[in-house]
Amino acid sequence: MKRSKLAVLMSLLLMAMMILAACGGGDDTPTDGDASTGDDAAMTEDDGAMTEDDGAATEDDGAATEDDGAMSGDKQVITVASGAVGAELELAQNAAAMFEEMHPDVEIRLLDSPDLADDRLGLYLQYFETQSSEVDVYQIDTIWPGDLAEHLIDLGPALEEYGETYNISRDDFFPAMVENNTVDGALVALPWFTDAGLLYYRTDLMEKYGYDAPPATWDELTEMAQTIQDGEREEGNQDFSGYVWQGNAYEGLTCDALEWIASFGGGTIVSPEGVITINNDNAVAALETAAGWVGTISPDGVVGMAEEDARSIWQAGNAAFMRNWPYAYSLGNADDSAVAGLFDVSPLPAGPGGSPAAALGGWQLAVSKYSQNPDLASEVAVFLAGPEVQKMRAIDGSLNPTIEALYEDADVLEANPFFGSLFDVFANAVARPSTATAPNYAETSRIFFTNVHEVLTGDTDAQTAVENIELDLEDLTGFEVGQP
Amino acid sequence: MSTQNPAADVSPKPVAAPPSKKGGMSDLAKAEERLAYLLLLPTLVILFLIAIYPLGSVFYYSTTDRRFASSQATEFVGLDNYQQLLNMTVRELPRQLDEAGQPAVDPDTGEALYARPNEVLITDDGPRYRDVTTFNLLGKRYVLGATDRxxxxxxxxxxxxxxxxxxxxxxxxxxxxxxxxxxxxxxxxxxxxxxxxxxxxxxxxxxxxxxxxxxxxxxxxxxxxxxxxxxxxxxxxxxxxxxxxxxxxxxxxxxxxxxxxxxxxxxxxxxxxxxxxxxxxxxxxxxxxxxxxxxxxxxxxxxxxxxxxxxxxxxxxxxxxxxxxxxxxxxxxxxxxxxxxxxxxxxxxxxxxxxxxxxxxxxxxxxxxxxxxxxx
Known part of the structure; x- marks a missing residue:
């Protein structure tokens, strides 16, 4: 019902726009606030021809697009759906201006997409469902390449073609990210900026309680957190917690729990080859360890906490350790923070016999198959993912580059001294099994975090939980069962 | 989501209900009736466009395995979706037995212990049920299982x-x-x-x-x-x-x-x-x-x-x-x-x-x- 109402509304709007445009004569300067629909209507009118011609242009490419470009003031238009969280929009505008300077015949329009990942996915799917050419370049989450692959073009050839111009090649990116974005041999998205789980620790408290290095294992973390928590509570801070993390039943818990399990050597739920590996002793041990934190070194309420809940406790100075993404670093050092200058980050601890693991997050650039100008759009994507733009975004916005070499870049390190210690974290990052389980990742993740959450709240035991996850995933994906 | 407009199902009946003695209507009455229907036409067209057509498509899609924003071919699956959504079962949970073969009780609380829901819900044949909830009835314990819990x-x-x-x-x-x-x-x-x-x-x-x-x-x-x-x-x-x-x-x-x-x-x-x-x-x-x-x-x-x-x-x-x-x-x-x-x-x-x-x-x-x- 909504859609057809929308269609009626849209067509009314379009008619109104055409009338307005016709009244406005030849004036085709688009105003900044113009909705893209409005611009389209104006373009159509300028061309003199009606919508049919516009439709024809969609099917043609290359030459037709040149004409298309002529419609909007001799410029080819590429629309990029980018994030607008924090400084992202401004950074994207700067990058667009850089490209436009190099290519005066190109105009890059930015479409703000919703801040919440789920809402963004909903919006993108509607564009894809209608095979809309409205957006050429999409900023997509690290867990979407598998699901969206059929709407995206292979950027491998474009990376070869334009890589030299913009100084970038496939090997410059972190391999785990390239693997995550490769679906059936096609590189459907370029890693743009990245995220991974980190351990934040209070340097002042470590010193106060006589520890000289951050914990290397979960056991050490448990012991240190307990000591610090007991001490601080004795001194009167009843709200102090040893360790805060994301225990709410949502995608964030999938990341946290994947880190525990992977660092215990328990695999990644589903292996990249498509084998369900969750039902193993290491995974059970990892979940039991985490469940043991609830109500001891972590508050009972941790099972309802997301990133921002953990950060607000941390930033008020009420936690010794926190698991969070890199964004909390610059916020933690802001003027209003009680812990400014009193903390540092390190890789997350490892389980017995395992090695540290950080869940890979972040955003990629992908080019729509339905773009009217896929070639130019790919060039824009390659440029945006190239070292020049990534360096600018790292310095001005503290966004973590996906290019390995930038972690040794003097300018980047000067602006973000902690980036140096992140290299190892990203190099060892573990991707969520989104590509292997596509198009069922959302359900896979939900099965996983729902069952893990039940373990944390004590409603079920870890062994039953991994059995349930295994059974549900077998039903969902039809994959084989195996050991990691 | 498009089924949610209550207007669709509680919409008023056409107001110009014809009188019961239809045969005896005068020409004027008939003309008025025709005009009434004519005047209703735009409303009916709009109602069709914004209510009946989308609702109909939802009914139609509900009998297919159509994927949103996907090129995968859509197939007619009949009532499979409904079956998957609504398939439920109620099964009795047997008491757990202790070593002596007697019904076991929780040593701390003294409450009776029952088998885990999965033990009765998962069988080798038939659909796999997940436990929605367990409940007691007449001294026995049951589990409600559903294919889509x-x-x-x-x-x-x-x-x-x-x-x-x-x-x-x-x-x-x-x-x-x-x-x-x-x-x-x-x-x-x-x-x-x-x-x-x-x-x-x-x-x-x-x-x-x-x-x-x-x-x-x-x-x-x-x-x-x-x-x-x-x-x-x-x-x-x-x-x-x-x-x-x-x-x-x-x-x-x-x-x-x-x-x-x-x-x-x-x-x-x-x-x-x-x-x-x-x-x-x-x-x-x-x-x-x-x-x-x-x-x-x-x-x-x-x-x-x-x-x-x-x-x-x-x-x-x-x-x-x-x-x-x-x-x-x-x-x-x-x-x-x-x-x-x-x-x-x-x-x-x-x-x-x-x-x-x-x-x-x-x-x-x-x-x-x-x-x-x-x-x-």
Whole structure:
């Protein structure tokens, strides 16, 4: 019902726009606030021809697009759906201006997409469902390449073609990210900026309680957190917690729990080859360890906490350790923070016999198959993912580059001294099994975090939980069962 | 989601109902009748475009395995989606046996121990059921299993939410309406103030309540319950199943009681004051006046208000989506999840059709029970 109402509304709007445009004569300067629909209507009118011609242009490419470009003031238009969280929009505008300077015949329009990942996915799917050419370049989450692959073009050839111009090649990116974005041999998205789980620790408290290095294992973390928590509570801070993390039943818990399990050597739920590996002793041990934190070194309420809940406790100075993404670093050092200058980050601890693991997050650039100008759009994507733009975004916005070499870049390190210690974290990052389980990742993740959450709240035991996850995933994906 | 417009199923019958003696109609009457149909035509066309066509497509999609935003070929699957959504079973849980072969009890609490639900629900043949809930009946313990436990859980949650929130809203709304209907100084400003919660967008008020339910001592409810000595101030209200529905109902009652009060106030103002004077003269107590005058005369208004609220509550989406997200679904947020996150358009459509049917049943029951159609 909504859609057809929308269609009626849209067509009314379009008619109104055409009338307005016709009244406005030849004036085709688009105003900044113009909705893209409005611009389209104006373009159509300028061309003199009606919508049919516009439709024809969609099917043609290359030459037709040149004409298309002529419609909007001799410029080819590429629309990029980018994030607008924090400084992202401004950074994207700067990058667009850089490209436009190099290519005066190109105009890059930015479409703000919703801040919440789920809402963004909903919006993108509607564009894809209608095979809309409205957006050429999409900023997509690290867990979407598998699901969206059929709407995206292979950027491998474009990376070869334009890589030299913009100084970038496939090997410059972190391999785990390239693997995550490769679906059936096609590189459907370029890693743009990245995220991974980190351990934040209070340097002042470590010193106060006589520890000289951050914990290397979960056991050490448990012991240190307990000591610090007991001490601080004795001194009167009843709200102090040893360790805060994301225990709410949502995608964030999938990341946290994947880190525990992977660092215990328990695999990644589903292996990249498509084998369900969750039902193993290491995974059970990892979940039991985490469940043991609830109500001891972590508050009972941790099972309802997301990133921002953990950060607000941390930033008020009420936690010794926190698991969070890199964004909390610059916020933690802001003027209003009680812990400014009193903390540092390190890789997350490892389980017995395992090695540290950080869940890979972040955003990629992908080019729509339905773009009217896929070639130019790919060039824009390659440029945006190239070292020049990534360096600018790292310095001005503290966004973590996906290019390995930038972690040794003097300018980047000067602006973000902690980036140096992140290299190892990203190099060892573990991707969520989104590509292997596509198009069922959302359900896979939900099965996983729902069952893990039940373990944390004590409603079920870890062994039953991994059995349930295994059974549900077998039903969902039809994959084989195996050991990691 | 497109099935949620209640206008589709409670839409008024064409107003120009032809008289019963059709054969005896004059030419003028016939011409008028034709004109009436002609004038109705635009409405019917619009109704077809915005209600019947989309609803029809949802019905159609619900019998396919269509994926949203996917090039995968769509196949007709008949009623498979419905079967998957609604397939349920109830099985008895046998007692656990101890080493001696006797029924086992929990050594700490002395309560009987039963087999795990999975032991009776998972069999080698037939569909795999997941446990929705376990319950005791006549001294035995049973498990309710469903092939899609989330949907069954969402349906139960939606029905509980609907019944409890609408009852509470009606009772409280009636109380509020009676208060602001009586004469006192400052009645006007109070009526405006009363409407405030209703005026706040659900997205905003949901977030507000979410802050109050914060799992740490920043949260209002944690602070209060700790001060009262009930909890340790670390309760994660929104992730604990026992608190999820009460929280949703509390938010909805807070938000929607003013709306109910407003509707009922309108009804109260329609009741002429002289009948109360007559009742006073006759010596009827205030209590009796309420039961024998106010309530019966308020019935038509209350019926409309109840239908409004119930249909709204059955398709509740924003509240659940914002506050609980994937922790617990209402039927509508389940359909949304299946459509957007899982891209299962056929499956989500089938869920939407079931919401539609549920709303339809509620509407019919109300109209029958409260006699709305007779009186209007």
């Amino acid at each position: 989330d949907f069954i859980d969402a349906t139960l949650a939606t029905i509980i939410f609907t019944v409890l929130s609408v009852v509470l809203e009606t009772v409280l709304g009636l109380g509020v309406a009676m208060v602001v209907n009586s004469n006192f100084a400052g009645r006007g400003p109070l009526r405006v103030l009363m409407l405030l919660p209703w005026a706040i967008p659900t997205a905003v008020s949901s977030r507000m309540w979410e802050f109050m339910f914060d799992p740490t001592r920043r949260g209002f409810f944690n602070v209060v319950s700790q001060k009262l000595g009930l909890t340790d101030g670390q309760v994660s209200w929104l992730t604990e199943r026992a608190f999820q529905l009460p929280a949703m109902i509390a938010i909805d009652v807070w938000k929607t009681t003013p709306f109910m009060a407003l509707l009922l106030l309108a009804g109260l103002q329609l009741i002429p004051s002289d009948i109360y004077e007559a009742a006073d003269v006759d010596g009827a107590s205030k209590f009796r006046q309420f039961w024998q005058l106010t309530l019966p005369l308020l019935r038509p208004t209350m019926a409309v208000a109840l239908i409004f609220r119930t249909l709204d509550a059955v398709r509740v989406f924003d509240l659940f989506q914002i506050v609980l997200a994937e922790k617990r679904y209402s039927m509508a947020s389940f359909a949304y999840y299946e459509l957007i996150k899982n891209q299962k358009m056929g499956y989500a459509s089938a869920a939407s059709v079931i919401i539609f049917l549920l709303i339809f049943i509620f509407a019919v029951v109300y109209m029958r029970a409260l006699g709305v159609s007779d009186e209007q």
